[in-house]
Amino acid sequence: MSRKVRLGFIGAGSITGMHLRNLREVKEAKIVAFSDPNVDSAKRWAQEIGLTVKEGKTVFADWRQMLDRVDLDAVIILSPHSFHCEQIVTALERGLHVLTEKPMGG
Numbered sequence: 001m002s003r004k005v006r007l008g009f010i011g012a013g014s015i016t017g018m019h020l021r022n023l024r025e026v027k028e029a030k031i032v033a034f035s036d037p038n039v040d041s042a043k044r045w046a047q048e049i050g051l052t053v054k055e056g057k058t059v060f061a062d063w064r065q066m067l068d069r070v071d072l073d074a075v076i077i078l079s080p081h082s083f084h085c086e087q088i089v090t091a092l093e094r095g096l097h098v099l100t101e102k103p104m105g106g
Contacts, residue, residue, distance in 0.1 A: 004030035005097075008072045010063040010087050011079035012036035012045045015101065019076055020049060033070045035060040036079075063087060072096055 005028055009016060012034045023029045031049055034042035042059040051058050060066040063079070067090065074097035077087050081103055091098050 002028055004028055005073045006030050006032045006071060008033040008035065008066050008070055008075045009042075009045070010035050010066070010075050010077045010091075011083075012038070012042040013078060015078050016045050019078065020045065032072065033058050033060065033066050035063040035066040037061055064090070067091065067094060067096075074098065077101065 007023070007029055009019075009031070013036070016034075020031070023031065031051065034045050036042040039055065039059060039061040042061075043053050046053045046059050053059055056065070056069065058070075060069075067075075075087075075091045077084060077091070077098060077100035079087060084100055084104055088098050088100055088104060
């Protein structure tokens with residue numbers, strides 16, 4: 001039996017829905033946290049997938065806190081482009097796998 005890949009979302013805007021629909025088909029994926037400066041958006045997506053909503057545990061306003069507090073294998077970066085470079089580099093430095101929307105840096 002393979003272990004599920006624990007995923008966190010950095011950015012929880014409208015594009016998040018597309019990624020969640022696609023991830024429903026991936027039985028090895030487990031979404032464990034969302035971060036977005038608009039924490040209500042992170043909460044909405046967490047609720048939509050049935051994740052228990054707890055600020056500071058499964059939903060975060062600050063993506064750095066999510067990386068500090070949640071045991072993750074990978075992140076999906078869906079934030080505004082100007083933030084991608086810092087978020088990608090930080091996640092990679094922590095040994096996480098990264099999927100990001102283009103561009104990777106700016």
